[in-house]
Amino acid sequence: MEEQAKTNFKVLLVNAYAYERPQKFAGFEKAIREIFQEQKEIEDAKFEFLMRHRDDLGDLVFNPQDEASSSKAAELFNSLDMVFVAGRSNLLPWSKSNRKLMLLLRMCPRAQKAVFVCSGAFQALVFAAASSTRKDINVVNGEGVGSALTEFVRVSAELHPMSAKDLYLDNVSGDLYAYDFETDDWVLRGNVGMRHRQSVDCLLYTSDAADDLLCVDLGG
Numbered sequence: 001m002e003e004q005a006k007t008n009f010k011v012l013l014v015n016a017y018a019y020e021r022p023q024k025f026a027g028f029e030k031a032i033r034e035i036f037q038e039q040k041e042i043e044d045a046k047f048e049f050l051m052r053h054r055d056d057l058g059d060l061v062f063n064p065q066d067e068a069s070s071s072k073a074a075e076l077f078n079s080l081d082m083v084f085v086a087g088r089s090n091l092l093p094w095s096k097s098n099r100k101l102m103l104l105l106r107m108c109p110r111a112q113k114a115v116f117v118c119s120g121a122f123q124a125l126v127f128a129a130a131s132s133t134r135k136d137i138n139v140v141n142g143e144g145v146g147s148a149l150t151e152f153v154r155v156s157a158e159l160h161p162m163s164a165k166d167l168y169l170d171n172v173s174g175d176l177y178a179y180d181f182e183t184d185d186w187v188l189r190g191n192v193g194m195r196h197r198q199s200v201d202c203l204l205y206t207s208d209a210a211d212d213l214l215c216v217d218l219g220g
Contacts, residue, residue, distance in 0.1 A: 008045070008048065009045060009081045010048045011081065011082045012082070013028075013049060013052070013085075015053045015086065016054040019053070024086075025086060028118070029051075032084055054098060055097070057103075058073070059076060060076055061104050062077070062107075077107065081114070082113070083108055083113055083114070084115075085101070085105070085118075086119055087119055087120035089120050090120065092144055092145065093124040094137050094138075095144055096138075101121075101124060102136075105117075105124055105125050106128050109129075123194060126193040127193050127194065129193060130194075131193065135164075135165065138163075139168070140166050140167070146170065147168075148170065148171065152168060152170075152177070162179065174193060174195045175188055175190075176188070
């Protein structure tokens with residue numbers, strides 16, 4: 001009797017924590033591998049794990065609209081069956097350090113890849129789903145964290161011409177604004193899918209869907 005061929009799965013584990021906190025991701029990786037080991041014993045499947053840090057996704061992410069995109073990156077990405085991402089709780093999805101991660105999270109749904117996220121990576125997925133634009137943005141107020149809409153008036157007189165990527169974030173509502181110098185007014189450009197609230201002396205970023213589940217320290 002012929003032995004039945006094993007089912008092969010390629011799994012990507014993405015570490016979105018800072019390099020100086022390897023222990024944070026180690027626990028997540030251990031839990032995922034244990035789950036797949038149990039599944040392997042039941043289904044006799046073969047799992048191949050790819051490990052990447054959020055800064056090292058260049059061989060996987062690509063822009064389908066860019067003719068210069070690497071065919072090798074497309075081939076490797078298309079070979080993935082599942083993607084798991086974990087990151088620090090105060091991860092800001094729109095920051096420059098997370099642009100490759102955001103590209104990956106936007107590619108997965110378009111390619112119908114199964115993606116699982118936790119902690120700050122959940123916020124990144126919320127932002128990917130909520131943001132109306134797929135282009136990079138630069139939050140210029142509050143050192144990237146944003147500020148209350150009432151504070152915008154104070155800075156409008158000091159504004160200098162900004163690029164299309166430069167936006168102000170109302171971190172109470174999650175709304176993104178650009179300043180129109182011709183009309184001398186703020187123009188709504190979209191929403192980040194998260195909002196800011198204060199509870200028990202903790203600054204919070206949380207999605208509306210998980211308002212009571214996340215406590216995100218926006219400090220260093």
